[in-house]
Amino acid sequence: MDRIARTTKDLGNVLREARKIQNLTQADLAARAGIWQRTVSNIETSASGAKVDTIFDLLAALDLELHIVPRSKMTPGDLEDIF
Amino acid sequence: MDRIARTTKDLGNVLREARKIQNLTQADLAARAGIWQRTVSNIETSASGAKVDTIFDLLAALDLELHIVPRSKMTPGDLEDIF
DNA sequence: GCCAACTATGATCTTCGGATCATTTTAGCA
DNA sequence: TGCTAAAATGATCCGAAGATCATAGTTGGC
Numbered sequence: 001m002d003r004i005a006r007t008t009k010d011l012g013n014v015l016r017e018a019r020k021i022q023n024l025t026q027a028d029l030a031a032r033a034g035i036w037q038r039t040v041s042n043i044e045t046s047a048s049g050a051k052v053d054t055i056f057d058l059l060a061a062l063d064l065e066l067h068i069v070p071r072s073k074m075t076p077g078d079l080e081d082i083f
Numbered sequence: 084m085d086r087i088a089r090t091t092k093d094l095g096n097v098l099r100e101a102r103k104i105q106n107l108t109q110a111d112l113a114a115r116a117g118i119w120q121r122t123v124s125n126i127e128t129s130a131s132g133a134k135v136d137t138i139f140d141l142l143a144a145l146d147l148e149l150h151i152v153p154r155s156k157m158t159p160g161d162l163e164d165i166f
Numbered sequence: 167g168c169c170a171a172c173t174a175t176g177a178t179c180t181t182c183g184g185a186t187c188a189t190t191t192t193a194g195c196a
Numbered sequence: 197t198g199c200t201a202a203a204a205t206g207a208t209c210c211g212a213a214g215a216t217c218a219t220a221g222t223t224g225g226c
Contacts, residue, residue, distance in 0.1 A: 005149040006142070008135050014151045025202060039184060041204055048183060049136040051213085052091050059089070059151070066088040067150040068097045068142070108172060122214060124174055131213060134183080 006071075009046045011055065016044040018062045033061035089154075092129045094138065099127040101145045116144035 005011040019029050019040075026040040033040075035057055043050045043058065059065060088094040102112050102123075109123040116123075118140055126133045126141065142148060 003151045005139075005151060007139060011135065011149070011151075018151070026204095027202080036185060037203080038186085038205080042183080045204075047205085049134050051132050051134055051183065052094065052138055053132040054184075055135055056090060063154050064151050065154045066094070067152055068086045068088060068094075068101070068147050069150055071146050071148045109174095110172080119215065120173080121175080121216085125213085128174075130174085134213065137214075 008049055012044045012046045015055075015058055015062070018064060019044075022062060029058065029061055033057040091132055095127045095129045098138075098141055098145070101147060102127075105145060107145075112141065112144055116140040 003014055005014055019026070024032075026044070027037045030037045030040045033054075035054060039050075039054060040058070042048045043054065086097055088097055102109070107115075109127070110120045113120045113123045116137075118137060122133075122137065123141070125131050126137065
């Protein structure tokens with residue numbers, strides 16, 4: 001599972017993966033982020049185009065941040081060595 | 084200017100910076116992304132919490148992508164060596 | 167200082183996400 | 197196989213974003 005997102009679907013997948021790695025349920029994460037389990041589900045399944053603020057709430061709750069980088073500046077695997 | 088975003092304000096700043104580096108006006112970028120100059124302005128100035136889809140439209144138009152990484156895993160400057 | 171280009175912003179309408187209640191479906195495990 | 201915890205989803209309301217028209221304000225070049 002990569003940590004790169006170019007679409008909302010990518011983003012949902014990455015967020016779900018990160019949540020599972022931290023052993024959180026959708027309800028846990030929702031509580032932490034101050035939103036609803038319903039919304040977490042919607043975002044993870046790309047059921048709707050979320051708002052950016054909601055995404056940042058989730059990222060903060062997962063202790064993640066966004067790096068905005070040029071596309072294909074490195075192959076996805078290259079980052080593995082760093083993190 | 085960093086390329087890290089934890090808030091919509093960060094994101095707006097990064098997007099504006101990226102647009103200027105590519106010598107695009109808000110209208111140019113809007114046309115490329117299939118949205119409105121009004122919306123680009125709103126996002127760059129964090130005048131409103133954008134939708135994620137709109138952000139991805141902008142990122143694609145700027146040939147950028149998102150990397151979701153753990154916070155503080157590296158100091159901001161560290162990425163300079165890579166890109 | 168002027169003009170042209172660029173950016174910010176006013177107003178209205180429609181669409182859609184999140185909040186909020188809930189129930190159904192799915193999946194893991196004894 | 198059943199139970200239980202987790203995830204998905206139905207419905208409604210409200211608020212807010214983007215589309216779309218417009219103009220006002222700002223900035224840089226000459």
